[in-house]
Amino acid sequence: MKRLYDMDLSGNCYKVRLLLGFLDLAYEKLPVDLTRGDNRTSSFLALNPRGEVPVLIDNDTVIWDSSAILVYLATNAADKRWYPDDALIRARIVQWMAVAGHEIQYGLAAARAVKLFGRTGDLPQLQEIGRRALALLDEQLHKTHWLAGTDPTIADIACYPYVRCAEDGGISLAPYTNIQHWFERLEALPGYRPMADTA
Ligand SMILES: N[C@@H](CCC(=O)N[C@@H](CS)C(=O)NCC(=O)O)C(=O)O
Structure with missing residues (x-):
């Protein structure tokens, strides 16, 4: 269990x-x-x-x-x-999990925590770090459909939630068209449920 x-x-x-x-x-x-x-x-x-x-x-x-x-x-x-037994794909997954744990966590998630939960923090600086994360993802998703290559993996799952909620932190997603297409692909996968439906 x-x-x-x-x-x-x-x-x-x-x-x-x-x-x-x-x-x-x-x-x-x-x-x-x-x-x-x-x-x-x-x-x-x-x-x-x-x-x-x-x-x-x-x-x-x-x-x-x-x-x-x-x-x-x-x-x-x-x-x-979701985590294929392939050295290069696993290395790519760990790269994007590092982005999830750094730029996304300390930019997008932190800006959201300031705006939604009243956490203390320098909002413009956090938003700037968050935008760096979005630019990184958007550039990758211009080249490949999924972060670690041709198929969805846990790299996509690790990055998706706080990118999806970026606007909660006052960061517009409008400039990031490749990210928006990635949302559509991920949200069409069988078993997907939006955050509120899993709460
Ligand atoms: N690196 C951790 C970060 C986990 C994390 O930051 N959790 C937050 C909620 S999203 C938490 O429990 N914070 C404790 C606190 O605010 O005291 C992970 O990916 O699980």
């Missing part, structure tokens, strides 16, 4: 919910209220010493960090296309 420590509005949690949906895997959601400090309790910190969601429990196995959870689920899946 899989259980996911989750927060509805978290793009990092949505990455995991998206892949679970694409793989058609059942799971139980365990909501974590960050505003109440649920992630700072000793029992939660015993699961994830970083005090962050998402955390996946698979029987007795505990995995924290969205990228690690995506790799774990996609490697164990019968359908290998």
